[in-house]
Amino acid sequence: MKNTTIDQVRARRVWDSRGRPTVEAEVLLRDGTKGRAIAPAGASTGSGEALDLRDGGTRFGGLDVSRACAAVNEQISPALTGFDISDQESLDARLVALDGTADRSRIGGNALVATSMALAHAAAAAAGRPLWLHLAGDRQVRLPLPEIQIFGGGAHAARRVDVQDFMVMCPAASSFTEALEWTAEIYLAAGALLKKAGTLQGVADEGGYWPAFSTNEQALDTLMQAIVDAGFHPGTEVGISLDIAASEFGSHGRYELALDGRSLDSDAMIEMLGGWLANYPILSIEDPLAEDDPEGFKRFCAAHGSSCQIIGDDFLVTNADRVRAAAKVQAVNAVLIKPNQAGTLSETHAALVAGKAAGFGTIVSARSGETEDLTIAHLAVGWNAGQLKVGSFSRSERMAKWNEVLRIEESLGKQASFWGWDALPFRSAQRSIG
Ligand code: PGA
Ligand code: ZN
Numbered sequence: 001m002k003n004t005t006i007d008q009v010r011a012r013r014v015w016d017s018r019g020r021p022t023v024e025a026e027v028l029l030r031d032g033t034k035g036r037a038i039a040p041a042g043a044s045t046g047s048g049e050a051l052d053l054r055d056g057g058t059r060f061g062g063l064d065v066s067r068a069c070a071a072v073n074e075q076i077s078p079a080l081t082g083f084d085i086s087d088q089e090s091l092d093a094r095l096v097a098l099d100g101t102a103d104r105s106r107i108g109g110n111a112l113v114a115t116s117m118a119l120a121h122a123a124a125a126a127a128g129r130p131l132w133l134h135l136a137g138d139r140q141v142r143l144p145l146p147e148i149q150i151f152g153g154g155a156h157a158a159r160r161v162d163v164q165d166f167m168v169m170c171p172a173a174s175s176f177t178e179a180l181e182w183t184a185e186i187y188l189a190a191g192a193l194l195k196k197a198g199t200l201q202g203v204a205d206e207g208g209y210w211p212a213f214s215t216n217e218q219a220l221d222t223l224m225q226a227i228v229d230a231g232f233h234p235g236t237e238v239g240i241s242l243d244i245a246a247s248e249f250g251s252h253g254r255y256e257l258a259l260d261g262r263s264l265d266s267d268a269m270i271e272m273l274g275g276w277l278a279n280y281p282i283l284s285i286e287d288p289l290a291e292d293d294p295e296g297f298k299r300f301c302a303a304h305g306s307s308c309q310i311i312g313d314d315f316l317v318t319n320a321d322r323v324r325a326a327a328k329v330q331a332v333n334a335v336l337i338k339p340n341q342a343g344t345l346s347e348t349h350a351a352l353v354a355g356k357a358a359g360f361g362t363i364v365s366a367r368s369g370e371t372e373d374l375t376i377a378h379l380a381v382g383w384n385a386g387q388l389k390v391g392s393f394s395r396s397e398r399m400a401k402w403n404e405v406l407r408i409e410e411s412l413g414k415q416a417s418f419w420g421w422d423a424l425p426f427r428s429a430q431r432s433i434g
Helices: 066-080 088-099 109-127 131-136 176-197 216-229 266-279 294-304 320-328 345-357 375-382 396-415 425-433
Strands: 006-015 021-029 034-038 145-152 165-169 239-243 254-257 262-265 282-286 309-312 334-337 361-365 386-392
Touching: 006 066, 006 109, 021 066, 021 109, 034 109, 066 088, 066 109, 088 109, 088 345, 109 131, 109 345, 109 375, 131 375, 145 176, 145 216, 145 396, 165 216, 165 282, 176 216, 176 396, 216 239, 216 266, 254 266, 262 266, 266 282, 266 294, 294 309, 309 320, 309 361, 320 345, 334 345, 345 361, 361 375, 375 386, 375 396, 386 396
Parallel strands: 145 386, 239 282, 282 309, 309 334, 334 361, 361 386
Antiparallel strands: 006 021, 021 034, 145 165, 165 239, 254 262
16 A cells, blocks of 8 residues: 655755756655656746745845745645645645745745645656646546747847747647647748848747847748748748737836837737737737736737737736636636746646636746746646647757657547647637637
């Protein structure tokens, strides 16, 4: 008989893809089973996110995590020891109660999310199943539509362009494997275009090409050209997806576009983005307005929600209550799902369930600071999220996640099914009407 009681939780400091310290948690069960996970870190964070606990001071730019690791070893471990691993929700509730703050600042969002994910890995290992299957149980799941960055900007590229992510989606691909093949061709074609223009300048934080463009529209034109050069039909086979991350350059109803030298109010911002939607095959747009502009979100969604996925990231911060509130007033039609914005996996899952209940698109997402940790690849499949966003098509902290989904797709054999177009909320709405 296996003893799946928690024996110990311990933490160590490891390093993320930006060379910054982060927390790795390891859960040990009495029978020797282990589960391990690493906290990611954002750069363009929403103000409502769980807060990471960092040491401050001058060491490693104030970003060291010795206090967060100590919180795992000295507070989380004694609080969880002796409980069975099987009930993730009650273990997560213990973590939330132990922290006791709304913003998770006492124990730290980094300590909490690393522990919560490590608990899930230990439970899956105890059950002898891969994490995605442990989460899926008997439910049929489909492989997620990937959203893959080609150019990286905003806070991930010293604000070289205002828009943070210029991405592609391949909803007409027949499988996850094929979607990656198409993306590889487009990434290659985009690199060749930049090389020819003499503007190839390495890659940004999430592996997309560093954006040496003189306007935001030039980035869109180059992306269109890359799709065509790679041999695909823009719009019908491959679409564009943008993360505007507007909270980074907008607040109090003003948006300062540094690259274009434009200062816009909320309506002018909506008009500019509407122009992009009219001129380019944009299937998805994330945080088109700032987190403090809910009225702008509503107006944007009323104008474009029937033909475009409109995702709340900083606006909803993976919070189920915010998702329900946004659904009520139709401010978005999709929600980004980031475990470390919430703090625990149970809260993350609740936000996803709230999104699904509202008919939203749900996109499991990495952060700009990542590691070899594969948890989100398993969440996207096991929770049947429909979509997965982990950055670009280079840098191994990104590729590790794409490659893990390839393995899962292969393991499903003939049972494998790809979300494709069905993942996009405006397409499902059309289907249910038609
Ligand atoms: P972040 O960026 O991890 O720096 O917040 C990702 C995103 O905005 O989606
Ligand atoms: Zn975002």
